Amino acid sequence: MRKLAGIVIAGIFFISMMMLFYHLPASHDLSSNEYYYRNPINGSVANESIPEHYIKYTKNETGAVNAVTAIVVEYRGFDTLGEVTVLFTAATGVSFLLSLAVRGRKREEANLILKEGSKLVLPFILLTGAYIFIHGHLTPGGGFPGGSVVASGFLLMMLAYPKFFMKDRISWFESAAGTAFVVIGLLGLVLATSFLQNFIPVGTPGQLVSAGIIPLIYIAIGFKVGSELSAIVNKMKEVQG
Amino acid sequence: MIWAMYFAVAVLLTAGLYGVITKKNLMKVFISLSIMETGVNLLLITIGYIPGGTAPIENGNFAKYVDPVPQALVLTAIVIGVSVTALALSLLIMYHSKAGTLEYKEGMKW
Amino acid sequence: MHPVLLIAIPLLVAFIIPLFKKYGPSIALGALALNTGISIALFSVVYSTGTVHEIIAGFAPPIGIFLAVDSLSALLAMIINLFALINFMAIGKASEYKFSMLYLLAVAGSTGIVITGDIFNMFVFFEITAVASYALVASRKDKKSMEGAIKYMILGSLGSIFILIGIALIYSQLKSLNIYDIASRISTMDAKIKWASVAMLLTGIGVEAEIFPLNGWVPDAYQGASGGVASLLSFGPSKAAIYAIARIMLVIFPLQKVYYLVLTIGVITLLIGELAALKQENVKRMLAYSSIGQMGLITIAIAMGMNEKNAILAIFFLMVSHASSKASLFLLSDSSGMGSAATKYTGIVSVLGIVGMPPFAGFWGKWYLLMAAINGNMLWVIVLIFFSGIVEAAYFARYLHRYYGNEESFSRLTKYSMAVLATMSLIFGLLPLIYEMGLKTLFGMGGV
Numbered sequence: 001m002r003k004l005a006g007i008v009i010a011g012i013f014f015i016s017m018m019m020l021f022y023h024l025p026a027s028h029d030l031s032s033n034e035y036y037y038r039n040p041i042n043g044s045v046a047n048e049s050i051p052e053h054y055i056k057y058t059k060n061e062t063g064a065v066n067a068v069t070a071i072v073v074e075y076r077g078f079d080t081l082g083e084v085t086v087l088f089t090a091a092t093g094v095s096f097l098l099s100l101a102v103r104g105r106k107r108e109e110a111n112l113i114l115k116e117g118s119k120l121v122l123p124f125i126l127l128t129g130a131y132i133f134i135h136g137h138l139t140p141g142g143g144f145p146g147g148s149v150v151a152s153g154f155l156l157m158m159l160a161y162p163k164f165f166m167k168d169r170i171s172w173f174e175s176a177a178g179t180a181f182v183v184i185g186l187l188g189l190v191l192a193t194s195f196l197q198n199f200i201p202v203g204t205p206g207q208l209v210s211a212g213i214i215p216l217i218y219i220a221i222g223f224k225v226g227s228e229l230s231a232i233v234n235k236m237k238e239v240q241g
Numbered sequence: 242m243i244w245a246m247y248f249a250v251a252v253l254l255t256a257g258l259y260g261v262i263t264k265k266n267l268m269k270v271f272i273s274l275s276i277m278e279t280g281v282n283l284l285l286i287t288i289g290y291i292p293g294g295t296a297p298i299e300n301g302n303f304a305k306y307v308d309p310v311p312q313a314l315v316l317t318a319i320v321i322g323v324s325v326t327a328l329a330l331s332l333l334i335m336y337h338s339k340a341g342t343l344e345y346k347e348g349m350k351w
Numbered sequence: 352m353h354p355v356l357l358i359a360i361p362l363l364v365a366f367i368i369p370l371f372k373k374y375g376p377s378i379a380l381g382a383l384a385l386n387t388g389i390s391i392a393l394f395s396v397v398y399s400t401g402t403v404h405e406i407i408a409g410f411a412p413p414i415g416i417f418l419a420v421d422s423l424s425a426l427l428a429m430i431i432n433l434f435a436l437i438n439f440m441a442i443g444k445a446s447e448y449k450f451s452m453l454y455l456l457a458v459a460g461s462t463g464i465v466i467t468g469d470i471f472n473m474f475v476f477f478e479i480t481a482v483a484s485y486a487l488v489a490s491r492k493d494k495k496s497m498e499g500a501i502k503y504m505i506l507g508s509l510g511s512i513f514i515l516i517g518i519a520l521i522y523s524q525l526k527s528l529n530i531y532d533i534a535s536r537i538s539t540m541d542a543k544i545k546w547a548s549v550a551m552l553l554t555g556i557g558v559e560a561e562i563f564p565l566n567g568w569v570p571d572a573y574q575g576a577s578g579g580v581a582s583l584l585s586f587g588p589s590k591a592a593i594y595a596i597a598r599i600m601l602v603i604f605p606l607q608k609v610y611y612l613v614l615t616i617g618v619i620t621l622l623i624g625e626l627a628a629l630k631q632e633n634v635k636r637m638l639a640y641s642s643i644g645q646m647g648l649i650t651i652a653i654a655m656g657m658n659e660k661n662a663i664l665a666i667f668f669l670m671v672s673h674a675s676s677k678a679s680l681f682l683l684s685d686s687s688g689m690g691s692a693a694t695k696y697t698g699i700v701s702v703l704g705i706v707g708m709p710p711f712a713g714f715w716g717k718w719y720l721l722m723a724a725i726n727g728n729m730l731w732v733i734v735l736i737f738f739s740g741i742v743e744a745a746y747f748a749r750y751l752h753r754y755y756g757n758e759e760s761f762s763r764l765t766k767y768s769m770a771v772l773a774t775m776s777l778i779f780g781l782l783p784l785i786y787e788m789g790l791k792t793l794f795g796m797g798g799v
Binding site: 016019020023024025028030034035037038039040041049050051053054061074075076077078079081082083085086088089090092093095096097099100171172174175178179182183185186188189192193194195196197198 | 353355359362363365366367368369370404405406407408409410411412413414415416417419447449450452453456459463468471472475476478479482483485486489490492520523525526527529530531532535536539541543544547
C-alpha cells in the first residue's frame with residue numbers, strides 16, 4: 001500500500017519536475033536586459049544584472065579575486081553568519097541530546113601502521129587545511145573546506161587512537177571563533193556604517209594580505225568549522241547506540 | 242549536457258522522495274532526505290551554469306565566467322545539510338537507545 | 352536604530368555562553384531583556400517614521416542583503432522578543448546552559464525571518480530556527496519527545512528542500528534574491544515557473560507555519576515537548592513562518608490565482624484543526640490541533656489581505672491573540688490543574704482570549720476579519736468564523752471543566768509569568784479602543 005502510494009506520488013512528482021525543467025532556459029546571457037535589477041530603496045533601475053555586477057566589480061569593491069568568496073563573505077556575509085550559526089546550533093544540539101547517552105563503547109586498538117602513519121600526516125593535514133582557509137580570497141576553497149580538512153585530521157587521530165579524546169577546551173575555539181565573527185561584524189557597524197562592512201584597506205588584489213576583512217572572517221570560519229565538526233564527531237564517537 | 246543535468250536533478254529528487262514515503266527505517270528516511278538535498282544542490286549549480294564558462298576567479302584574461310551566486314548559495318546549503326544530518330543522527334542514536342528500534346512501524350503513527 | 356542588533360546580540364551571547372556555563376541562563380535572560388528593549392525602541396521608530404531599512408555589509412540592495420522592517424514585522428519582532436523574555440523567566444532558571452543557548456538561537460532565528468528583506472537570508476534563518484527547535488522539542492529526552500522531534504525533523508527537512516527549490520526557480524528567472532526586487536519584476540517571469548515556485552515556497556514554509564499539506568508533525572511535537580518549549584514554538588517559529596507566508600504572498604505574488612490557493616489551504620487547515628481538536632483527550636494534542644485551526648484562520652486572513660486592508664489588521668490581532676493565549680495555555684499544560692488564583696486567572700483569560708470575547712485581541716482579529724468578509728461580500732467566511740468559534744468554545748469549555756480547581760505544582764515565578772503572558776492579549780486588545788483612527792494607516796504590508 002505504502003509502496004503503491006510512493007510510486008504514484010514519486011511518478012507524478014518526476015513528471016511534473018521534468019515538465020518544469022523543460023521551461024527553464026538552457027543558457028543565460030547574464031548581461032541581457034531582462035535581468036537588470038531595481039534598487040528596492042530608491043527604485044532606480046540599473047543597467048546590469050546582479051551576477052554581472054559581482055563579476056565586474058568584485059576586485060574593485062572587495063579586493064578579492066575570487067568572486068564566490070567575495071559573495072560568501074562580503075556581499076552576502078550575513079547569510080554566512082547564519083550558516084555558521086546553523087552549524088553551531090547543530091553542534092550544541094548534538095552535545096545537548098547526547099549528554100544522557102550511554103557511553104563506553106569498546107574499540108580495538110589500531111595497528112602500528114595506522115598509529116604511526118597518522119601521527120606523521122596529521123601536521124600536514126592541519127597545514128593543508130590552514131592553507132586552504134587562509135587563501136580563500138585567492139583560490140577556490142575557503143573557510144568551510146579548510147575547516148573540514150582540519151576536522152578530518154582529528155577524525156584520523158580518533159580512528160587511530162581509540163582513547164584520543166578532545167577535552168572541553170575545544171568549545172573554547174568554537175566560542176572564540178564565533179565571537180570573532182560577530183565582533184568583526186559589529187566593528188563594521190561602529191567603524192564603517194553597516195554590519196559586516198569592510199573597515200580595513202583592501203590592499204592590492206591578488207596579494208595574500210588583501211581584501212580587507214575577508215581573510216580574517218575566513219580564518220574565524222575555518223577555526224569554527226574545524227572545531228565544530230571535530231566536536232560533533234568527538235561526541236558521537238563513544239556513544240553506545 | 243544541461244538537459245542531462247536537469248534529468249539527474251529530477252531523478253535524485255524523485256528517488257529521495259520515494260524513499261521518504263516508503264522506507265520504514267528512520268535511518269533510510271534521513272538518507273533519502275540527504276539524496277534530495279544533493280538533488281537541490283545540483284539544481285542550483287545547473288541554474289548557474291553557462292556553457293563554456295569558467296570558475297569566477299579573476300586571472301587577467303577575460304574569459305566567460307559562470308554565475309557565481311548559485312555557487313555561494315550551494316556552499317550555504319551544503320553546510321546546512323551537514324548540520325541537519327548531524328543532529329538527525331544524534332536524535333536517532335537517542336531514539337534507538339530509548340525504543341530499541343529504528344523502525345517506526347511500531348510506536349510512531351502518522 | 353539598527354535592527355541588525357536584534358540578531359547580532361543573541362548570536363554573540365549564544366557564542367559566549369559556553370565560556371560561562373554556570374551563568375548561562377542569567378546571561379541569556381539579560382540578552383533577551385536587552386533585545387526586548389531594542390525591539391520596543393525599533394517599533395517606536397517604525398511607528399513614527401515608517402519602514403526602516405538597514406543595509407548589511409555596505410552594499411546597496413539588491414547587491415547586498417538588507418533588512419526591511421515594516422510596521423507588521425516590527426510589531427511581530429517585539430512580540431517574539433517580549434514573549435520569549437516572559438516565557439524564559441518561567442522556565443529558564445532551572446535549565447541547562449545548552450538549553451538557554453538553543454532557546455536564544457531559536458528566538459534570534461524567528462526574529463531574523465521576520466525582519467529580513469532577502470529570500471535566501473530568510474531561508475537561512477528558517478534553518479537556524481528549525482534546527483534549534485528540533486533539539487528543543489527533544490529536550491525532555493524521553494521516547495515521546497524523540498518521536499515528536501524526529502517527525503518534525505523529517506517534515507522540516509522536506510520543507511526546507513522545497514523552499515530551496517522555490518528559491519532556485521525564482522533565481523533562474525530573475526537573477527535576484529531580494530524580495531522587493533523580485534516583487535517589482537515578477538511579471539516578467541514565465542507563468543508556469545512562477546506557479547511552481549509559489550507552490551514550492553508555500554509547501555516549504557507551510558511546514559513551519561503548521562498549515563495544511565505537511566503539518567503532520569504538529570500534534571506529536573507539541574505532545575512530546577515540555578510546556579515551555581511548546582509555548583516557545585507557538586509564539587516564535589510558527590508566528591515567524593506565518594508572517595513569512597504573509598510577506599511572500601502579499602509582497603511578491605499578489606495575484607488572483609494565488610489568492611484562491613491560499614484561501615483554500617486556509618479553509619482546509621481551519622476545518623481539520625478545529626474538528627480534530629474536538630476529539631482529543633490529551634491536553635497538549637488538543638492545544639496543538641487548536642493551533643493548527645488558528646493558523647488556518649490566520650491564513651484565510653492573509654489571503655483576504657491581498658484585497659482588503661481590514662484583513663491585514665486581522666492578521667496582526669489573530670497572531671497576538673494566538674501567541675499570548677496559546678503560550679500561556681501550553682505553559683499551564685505541564686501540570687494537570689488550575690488550583691491557585693494565578694493559574695485560574697491564566698486559564699480563564701487565555702480561553703476567553705482565544706475564543707474571541709471582547710475586548711481581547713482575539714475579538715478584534717475576528718472582528719476585522721468579519722469586516723473584510725462583509726466588504727468582500729463573502730458570506731461563507733462569516734459562517735466559517737462563527738462555526739470555528741462555536742467549536743472552539745465547545746472544546747475549551749470541556750477543558751476548563753476538566754481541570755479547573757485541581758491541584759497543581761508550579762513555582763511562583765512560573766505562575767506569575769504565565770499570568771502576564773495571558774494578560775498580553777488583553778493589553779493588545781485595548782489598543783483598538785485607544786488608537787481607533789491610527790491603526791488602519793499603521794498596519795500596511797511592506798511598502799518600499
